[in-house]
Amino acid sequence: MSPYRLHLMVCTGTGCVSNKSLKIKAALEREIAARGMEREIQIVTTGCNGFCANGPIVVVKPDDIFYQFLSEEDVPRLVEEHFVKGRSVPSLMYTPPGETAAIPRMQDIPFFAKQRLVALANKGIIDPENIDEYIARDGYRAMARALLEMTPEAIIAEVKAAGLRGRGGGGFPTGVKWELCRASPGDEKYVICNGDEGDPGAFMDRSIVESDPHAVIEGLVIGARAIGAGEGFIYIRNEYPLAVSRMTRALEQAEAYGLLGDDIFGSGFSFRITVNRGAGAFVCGEETSLMNSLEGVLPEPRVRPPYPVVSGYRGKPTNINNVETWVNVPSIVRNGAAWYAGIGTASSKGTKVFSLVGKIRNTGLVEVPMGITLREIVHDIGGGIPGGKRFKAVQTGGPSGGCLPAEMLDLPVDYESLTKAGSIMGSGGLIVMDEDTCMVEVARYFLSFTQDESCGKCTPCREGTRHMRAILEDITKGKGREGDIELLEEMARLVKDTSLCGLGGTAPNPVLTTIRYFRHEYEAHIRDRRCPARVCKDLITFTILPDKCTGCMACAKNCPVNCIAGERKKVHVIDQSLCIKCGNCHSVCKFAAVRVE
Amino acid sequence: MKMTMEELDRIAERQRAATYLREGAGHAKVTVHLGTCGIAAGAQPILAAFLEKANAANAATAARAADEEQRKAAWVLVTTSGCAGLCAREPMATVEVRGAVPVKYGDLTPEKVARIFAEHVQGGRPVAEYALVQGSERIS
Numbered sequence: 158m159s160p161y162r163l164h165l166m167v168c169t170g171t172g173c174v175s176n177k178s179l180k181i182k183a184a185l186e187r188e189i190a191a192r193g194m195e196r197e198i199q200i201v202t203t204g205c206n207g208f209c210a211n212g213p214i215v216v217v218k219p220d221d222i223f224y225q226f227l228s229e230e231d232v233p234r235l236v237e238e239h240f241v242k243g244r245s246v247p248s249l250m251y252t253p254p255g256e257t258a259a260i261p262r263m264q265d266i267p268f269f270a271k272q273r274l275v276a277l278a279n280k281g282i283i284d285p286e287n288i289d290e291y292i293a294r295d296g297y298r299a300m301a302r303a304l305l306e307m308t309p310e311a312i313i314a315e316v317k318a319a320g321l322r323g324r325g326g327g328g329f330p331t332g333v334k335w336e337l338c339r340a341s342p343g344d345e346k347y348v349i350c351n352g353d354e355g356d357p358g359a360f361m362d363r364s365i366v367e368s369d370p371h372a373v374i375e376g377l378v379i380g381a382r383a384i385g386a387g388e389g390f391i392y393i394r395n396e397y398p399l400a401v402s403r404m405t406r407a408l409e410q411a412e413a414y415g416l417l418g419d420d421i422f423g424s425g426f427s428f429r430i431t432v433n434r435g436a437g438a439f440v441c442g443e444e445t446s447l448m449n450s451l452e453g454v455l456p457e458p459r460v461r462p463p464y465p466v467v468s469g470y471r472g473k474p475t476n477i478n479n480v481e482t483w484v485n486v487p488s489i490v491r492n493g494a495a496w497y498a499g500i501g502t503a504s505s506k507g508t509k510v511f512s513l514v515g516k517i518r519n520t521g522l523v524e525v526p527m528g529i530t531l532r533e534i535v536h537d538i539g540g541g542i543p544g545g546k547r548f549k550a551v552q553t554g555g556p557s558g559g560c561l562p563a564e565m566l567d568l569p570v571d572y573e574s575l576t577k578a579g580s581i582m583g584s585g586g587l588i589v590m591d592e593d594t595c596m597v598e599v600a601r602y603f604l605s606f607t608q609d610e611s612c613g614k615c616t617p618c619r620e621g622t623r624h625m626r627a628i629l630e631d632i633t634k635g636k637g638r639e640g641d642i643e644l645l646e647e648m649a650r651l652v653k654d655t656s657l658c659g660l661g662g663t664a665p666n667p668v669l670t671t672i673r674y675f676r677h678e679y680e681a682h683i684r685d686r687r688c689p690a691r692v693c694k695d696l697i698t699f700t701i702l703p704d705k706c707t708g709c710m711a712c713a714k715n716c717p718v719n720c721i722a723g724e725r726k727k728v729h730v731i732d733q734s735l736c737i738k739c740g741n742c743h744s745v746c747k748f749a750a751v752r753v754e
Numbered sequence: 755m756k757m758t759m760e761e762l763d764r765i766a767e768r769q770r771a772a773t774y775l776r777e778g779a780g781h782a783k784v785t786v787h788l789g790t791c792g793i794a795a796g797a798q799p800i801l802a803a804f805l806e807k808a809n810a811a812n813a814a815t816a817a818r819a820a821d822e823e824q825r826k827a828a829w830v831l832v833t834t835s836g837c838a839g840l841c842a843r844e845p846m847a848t849v850e851v852r853g854a855v856p857v858k859y860g861d862l863t864p865e866k867v868a869r870i871f872a873e874h875v876q877g878g879r880p881v882a883e884y885a886l887v888q889g890s891e892r893i894s
């Protein structure tokens with residue numbers, strides 16, 4: 158029986174923890190104890206709330222009052238005003254940009270209002286380290302049903318009918334994959350959960366594991382039952398210590414309850430799961446590389462066929478899905494395929510979790526129904542571009558996704574539409590770029606990333622991306638030549654078509670889409686030796702405008718190479734031969750006297 | 755430990771009681787007004803009395819209800835808010851029974867709480883002699 162009158166849901170996702178949410182929790186405990194209210198107010202640590210930009214976050218139940226940007230100093234006042242006197246504190250709430258009235262209730266904040274939660278249904282509601290709270294939210298019920306009432310064929314039929322597709326990037330129908338693996342001959346089979354998530358700026362899978370580890374376990378057990386696997390692995394990168402520790406703890410609790418192990422629910426089905434920590438190689442997102450890594454050999458992709466469903470981990474039939482795919486499974490079994498298929502579009506069912514980052518006001522984790530437009534995600538949920546800047550492009554699918562321009566903002570987010578636009582769904586990274594972004598530099602940056610992460614096994618990826626990077630570097634340095642664009646396009650197609658795995662198969666996407674939608678920027682770099690976004694250092698010059706310079710000396714003082722000359726109250730001059738184009742003078746000038754072109 | 759469906763239900767029931775508050779579910783919600791005036795007038799013992807009654811009632815519900823839906827429907831939540839504006843009549847509480855108009859009670863004592871809980875929260879009949887007003891202020 159709960160004697161509590163308030164529950165304080167303290168976000169302890171990685172974002173909020175790094176913003177000191179654990180100190181907030183300690184301060185709350187102190188202040189509540191000081192007032193003798195420990196028995197009235199329960200403090201619950203939850204996974205990622207999603208609104209990471211405004212952390213640390215505390216949500217007060219039952220009224221769902223949303224507090225943000227909390228500091229330790231705020232806590233005594235919060236406790237006194239809200240928890241003792243019952244007056245919520247507007248100054249600690251969310252106030253929409255340009256407005257004066259704070260929004261108290263979480264679900265009234267636009268960031269949350271347009272979301273539809275399936276994979277993240279328990280985020281911010283349960284304590285991920287307490288299995289009982291998961292069970293209270295219907296946890297492990299779908300698994301019991303799958304083990305006691307359904308045949309493996311019926312489970313597969315349900316997942317197929319739901320239309321669930323791989324959320325790791327490929328979009329392959331999950332039920333079909335399971336069916337193929339089940340049909341593969343062999344008694345020894347494996348299931349793997351891919352939690353490697355190597356995309357820079359992506360944190361969907363990490364947040365799911367941190368918020369709701371038992372849902373991943375439950376999905377994995379249901380899949381294992383359908384396929385006939387006796388052992389499973391959860392592969393999480395070692396850079397995710399909180400995810401690793403929560404998952405390890407969840408596995409211990411599930412084992413202690415007999416939800417993993419021998420003869421689960423007396424069904425005769427036995428299954429065990431081990432957590433494996435990855436060493437942080439992007440190529441391990443590729444399923445065959447991940448399996449090699451699990452086996453302890455170099456994480457290079459394997460030639461397919463044979464596909465992993467036939468010959469995977471240790472040469473045995475193996476089914477691999479990513480975290481977000483697995484976490485959808487219990488909901489499908491519990492609520493039925495028809496319910497799930499009712500969300501989304503004709504070919505892309507359900508929801509998708511995105512990590513919304515870059516030049517966007519509401520950085521965070523969002524879950525939306527498939528088919529929502531990019532505009533709704535960027536403007537309605539994301540709150541648009543900060544600093545009065547204009548939107549320029551959004552990259553979907555992480556470093557190997559494409560950059561889509563403003564004209565494509567009304568594109569519905571589904572597998573087919575994104576592919577047609579030259580991008581990919583990917584695992585769900587959404588990087589928003591504003592007008593100050595040079596698209597050639599973006600292409601160079603992402604290609605450098607994929608080239609660094611290329612394992613080097615196959616020639617097109619290893620050599621192709623290296624040469625493409627060299628051409629892009631030349632262009633950004635003002636050494637581009639006529640014909641470079643066409644050469645890049647040709648090489649991109651070659652690398653895409655002939656690489657061994659998905660890394661090379663998608664690495665050229667940023668180059669191809671920036672050429673497709675921002676060709677004029679490439680041409681400006683090559684023909685006019687000009688960077689329209691004024692980013693590429695070799696193509697820009699900083700000059701001081703004599704009519705605006707007041708001689709305040711701020712620029713000269715902040716110049717790291719002392720290349721600005723001038724006396725107090727006299728016009729300053731930049732020595733172009735020494736300037737390293739760091740931009741300090743431009744940022745510190747209060748009179749807009751430093752021109753960049 | 756060997757997990758069974760019965761055991762899973764038992765854990766879920768035990769834990770749900772603790773998490774109903776987060777879902778805002780239930781048959782009735784009692785809000786005790788904890789403004790400075792309310793606290794000074796003795797709202798803390800009123801809150802404690804409502805909590806005690808609610809806990810006892812919820813325990814009985816949990817034992818009696820056939821399933822989760824029934825239990826959720828019969829649940830009583832107790833929460834707090836600020837000064838209701840009528841400081842002279844503190845301690846005050848608002849009782850909202852699902853589907854009915856909220857009723858504000860004033861000049862509360864633990865004895866009045868016992869009667870309000872039995873007749874209004876559980877019985878659905880507001881205690882007219884303790885009630886100050888029906889409904890809420892308009893919020894424009």
